[in-house]
Amino acid sequence: MLLNSIHLCCSEKKKHFGGEQLIMKKFFWISLLVFGLVLLLLSGCAAEKPASPAPETEPKESTETTPTTxxxxxxxxxxxxxxxxxxxxxxxxxxxxxxxxxxxxxxxxxxxxxxxxxxxxxxxxxxxxxxxxxxxNLGYTFGRFQVAEVLDLPMGFPNAWVSNHVNAEFYNKFKPKEWEDTHVLTFHSSPVNNIITIDTPVYKPGDLKGLTLRGTGYIGKLVEALGATARAVSMPEAYDNLAKGVIDG
Missing domain, CATH: 3.40.50 (Rossmann fold)
Incomplete structure (x- = not known):
């Protein structure tokens, strides 16, 4: 602001110099004095000691830990x-x-x-x-899961696709307490069961009489109802039992 005021004073001096010379001379010296004071102030400002730089701080140690495998x-x-x-x-x-x-x-x-x-x-x-x-397999623990064993009834589904979906919907809806000691991941079903024998042809239910057939759970009960003898053999043992004649089909 001081520099702007000085500049304006100089402009007024040039306008009135042809008239009252004495006043203008006084004004000239006063202006010169003011100008000198301004320069003095400016030089004082320039000579002020520069602000001390902020003290350098030591870099902080990183607290991040390298992820372990x-x-x-x-x-x-x-x-x-x-x-x-x-x-x-x-x-x-x-x-x-x-x-x-x-x-x-x-x-x-x-x-x-x-x-x-x-x-x-x-x-x-x-x-x-x-x-x-x-x-x-429900059939290998027959009698333990009495609610879910309704899904193991023979001749209940036309194919495995339908059976799988019914099994999943049944569990999700009823959540039987008999499964509470495990987390059930999924259910699956086998294809439609057929009676297969080694060398004895079966054309009618009466032909099953006297035969020993693999059957677990409710399938075993159906086999016995048809006149055959049911043996609860797990799938991994089925072929060996057939080869040894332990079961006929």
Missing amino acids: EKPITLRFANYFAGESGPGRIGQVFADDLKELTNGRVEVEYYPGGMLLAADKMYDGVVEGIADIGFS
Whole structure:
């Protein structure tokens, strides 16, 4: 603001210089004095000691920690089906997919063919911690899951697709308490059951009399109602029993 005022005074001096010289001379010296004071003030401002720079601070140590490699969670998966069978291969696919979907954080040790748990010991083996995941069958623990066993009644579904969906809807709706000691992951059903014999043709129900057929759960009761003898043989043991003549079909 002071510089702007000085500039304006100079302009007024030039306008009136031809008239009252004495006054103008006085005005000239006063202006010169003011100008000198302004210069003095400006030089004083320029000579002020510059502000001290902010003290340097030592860099803080980083508190971030380098992420450590987490040890993967390992789950034991038991399946009574042989590894080369359809359900056995599906179990391996499940194990591989679980590892991929978790980016390796979950690994599965897969035990097909009853290597870790037999078919009739599967559910209890999971409850007791022998296996973390188990592939079980209602027919192998007949009488234990009395609510869910309604799904195992013979001749109830036209195909496995319908059966699978009914099983899932049944569980999601009723949540039977008999499953509370485990987490049910999924249900599945076998295709429509057919009677197959080694060398005895069967054309009518009476032809079953005297034969021993593999049958578990309610299927076993149906076999006996048709006049045959039912033997509760698990699927992995079925072919060996057929070869040895323990069962006829």
